[in-house]
Amino acid sequence: MGYSIGQIAHKTGLSTHTLRYYEKEGLLPFIRKNSAGLRVFSDNDLGWLGMIECLKETGMPLKGIKQYIDWFIEGDSTLSQRLDMFQKQKKRIEEQIALLQKHMERINYKISLYEEAVKKGSLDAAFAIPELNEKRKQFLTKTDKKIQ
Amino acid sequence: MGYSIGQIAHKTGLSTHTLRYYEKEGLLPFIRKNSAGLRVFSDNDLGWLGMIECLKETGMPLKGIKQYIDWFIEGDSTLSQRLDMFQKQKKRIEEQIALLQKHMERINYKISLYEEAVKKGSLDAAFAIPELNEKRKQFLTKTDKKIQ
DNA sequence: ATTAAACCTAGAGTTAACTCTAATATAAAA
DNA sequence: TTTTATATTAGAGTTAACTCTAGGTTTAAT
DSSP states (O other), X not given: OXXXXXXXXXXXXXXXXXXXXXXXXXXXXXXXXXXXXXXXXXXXXXXXHHHHHHHHHTTOOHHHHHHHHXXXXXXXXXXXXXXXXXXXXXXXXXXXXXXXXXXXXXXXXXXXXXXXXXXXXXXXXXXXXXXHHHHHHHHHOOOOSSOO | OOBOHHHHHHHHSOOHHHHHXXXXXXXOTTOEEOTTSOEEBOHHHHHHHHHHHHHHHXXXXXXXXXXXXXXXXXXXXXXXXXXXXXXXXXXXXXXXXXXHHHHHHHHHHHHHHHHHHHHHTOHXXXXXXXXXXXXXXXXXXXXXXXXX
């Protein structure tokens, strides 16, 4: 089955501009063109777009995605590089989730604080509540980022 | 206690350039300067940097963070806007975690696939394994992004 | 057969978030 | 007290990832 660039834009939520840009950047090297020079996308291309979306939304830059595609094209001699890439990406996802969960605690504290503040009509009044003021301290003690 | 911009750069992992840039963008309007014009950061400023980090790393653009700071400066008349902002940010974090977990499944599949491929020395050989080929289908069926 | 919609390329423009430079001033160390 | 490190500003430059434009071609609908 063949799809036009517009159909693929509709299916993926990407713009036709972005799809052409991805192709230009080497992220979609499998797309065929018909006799008139129009792109014809296959289900396989849609599959690649799914993989690109996955890697992009887990924080990989387009350059990194291109490297993966280049390795794929190179064939079985790059299997271990690709495995390594996916293992590193898994680790990155785990770190991202952990970071988001850490930040969620602070946001939850802020929500409690502001719920109370809205109720009382004053932020200072919310701080006066022992429980909230106690939890606040948790986020004030920041340790150094860089190791000396 | 007062800190120099260099000390804060060290503590936060941000560059002095970035710290000045943040101040210029209105993200750090509380920083004092000494008689010679040098910035003197307080523990409170460090606290703000912690909040900025939290919002930034959960996907809020600097513009959005500035809005929050502007609301803070405006005072108690903006409490509900700030509560709303944090509630929306919480929702965004939940969505981000859910998305990362979804993508993690695909990455886990790829890791299984490439572990097998590395073992066999061939990607096609890995696809020949029924279990992996079965799981593959899960990621081929993509539904449309846009609602018609 | 005509018109409107969708497509093509090359290349310019945009945005966010830095990142760096130059020329100069202040502070800390030897 | 001289050197070295750190700081200042204004403004230019960079990078990633789009996003758009212009001028022309192809396809689909009437």
